[in-house]
Amino acid sequence: MLPIEILSTIFLAGGAFFMIAGTAGLYKFPDFYTRLHATGKCDTMGQVLIIFGCMIYEGWSYITIKLLLVSAFYLLAGPAGTHALMKAGYVTGIKPWKKGDQRN
Template identity: 65%
Template sequence: MFSGVFFMIAGALGIIRFPDFYTRLHAAGKCDTLGEVLIILGFMVYEGFSFLSVKLLFLSFFILLANPVGTHALIRAAYLTGVKMWKKEESQ
């Protein structure tokens, strides 16, 4: 569970630190997906094998499928509507 919290915090820092919409959403999508799944797996280990752990397993599969698809849809919509990508400015 602690490793999941670490990835969630890393994703939050990525949202704060990265310069544009695309890189922020990339950090949020990757770190949040892994963090949520690791937290759910920690709950499964804590709970032991039961019906609840089976439900948590299905929930983690859904998160592994839904989060990247949602992130991709948001980025594609932003790209199609003309949200500009960040470009590093050359210092003179």
């Protein structure tokens, strides 16, 4: 394998690891707000890493620019969506989980 391919494989593996970590957080964390913590951050990071690995593998072409557009759009839109869900849950009146409560 070429060095570029090894580097891109490392980035792909890192992205897949963070995606799996986000999904595990979706199962392990106790309530709605903390689940949003897990998914909002781990998915953003995993998406950036996987798309960066694809960019390294591709080299310089128009595909690189499109990949950059996808990644930049998600970096802007992901936190906004997370914040909208968080505010909707808070206004609707979901109780935040405190330490020692029953998990749901």
